[in-house]
Amino acid sequence: MDNQEIRKAGLKVTLPRVKILELLEASVPRHVSAEDVYKMLLEKGEEIGLATVYRVLTQFETAGLVTRHNFEGGHAVFELDRGEHHDHIVCVLCGKVEEFMDATIEERQKEIAAEHGFEMEDHSLIIYGRCNNTSCPGRE
C-alpha cells in the first residue's frame, strides 16, 4: 500500500501525498517535472496547489522515495525510486529518456572518488545524444 511508504518516511498520510505517489507510480513518462505533476493532477480533477507539489516532491526525495535529476533545461525532473540505481541517456532532439546501469562504470566511480579523497555519496551520469527513433524530430 502506498500509505505505508509515506508513513514510513515519517510523513502524515494526506490526500495530496497519496495522489502524487499514485501518479508517479502510474506515470508515463517516468521522468516528470513538478509542473508536470501539478498539471496532470489538475487534469484528473484533483484539487492541489503547485507549492504542495514542490514540497511533497522534496520531502519524497529526502525520504528516498523519489530521485531528482537536473537534466538540461533549467528545471528539475523527478522519478519514482524503485530501489535499483540507474543512469540516463537523453535524446537532445526529442527528449526521450532511456535508463541503463553499468557495473563497470559504477565500480570505477567508487575507485575514482576514493583516489581523490572523497567518500562517494551519490552520482549523476547523463549521456546526451541523438536517438534513432523514427518519430524523433530533427531527423531527415
Next chain:
Amino acid sequence: MDNQEIRKAGLKVTLPRVKILELLEASVPRHVSAEDVYKMLLEKGEEIGLATVYRVLTQFETAGLVTRHNFEGGHAVFELDRGEHHDHIVCVLCGKVEEFMDATIEERQKEIAAEHGFEMEDHSLIIYGRCNNTSCPGRE
C-alpha cells in the same frame, strides 16, 4: 591572444567579451556562475550588465570556449574549456570541485549509447561525495 579566440568564434571583439574571457582564464575557482562572473567584474571596477554576462557566456558555450554544467543548486556554472574533456567530483558539504578523466568510463559510455541506438553527443558525469579537506565544514 584572447582576442583571436573570440574572433575565431565569429564574434566581435568587444570589451565585455575580452574581460569575461580574461576573468575565466584567471579564475579560481574554475567553476563560476554567471552571477559570480558579474560580481567579480564589478568588484574589479568593470562596468558590465548581468544580461551581457549571460549572453556572452551562452555565446562562448555555443562557440565551444566554455562548458556549462548543471550541478545541484538551481543555477548553472561555467568553466573555460581547455580542450581536454573531464568529469567532476563535487563535495556536497563544502562545494569543492575536483576534476578527473577516466578512459575506461569514457569508453563504456560510448558503447552503452550505441547499444541503446544513440549517437553520443555529450555527457555529464558528476560524483557527489564528502571530501576529506580539513577546512571542509560539516566535518567533526
Next chain:
DNA sequence: ACTCGTAATGCAAAAGATTCTCATCTCTCT
C-alpha cells in the same frame, strides 16, 4: 584617422522555476 551599418551593450521589465508566508484545514492520537 573618419564614417557608417551592424552587432553588442546596459537597463529594466519579463518569464520561468521554486520557495516562503500565513490563515485555514486535516491527520493522528487519545
Next chain:
DNA sequence: AGAGAGATGAGAATCTTTTGCATTACGAGT
C-alpha cells in the same frame, strides 16, 4: 469526538535567466 501538530492552498516573494529596446561601440571600407 477533540486537541494539537503538521499539512495545505493561494498568492506573494525570491532567484535565475531571458528579452525588448534605445543607445553605444566595433571594424570594414575610404
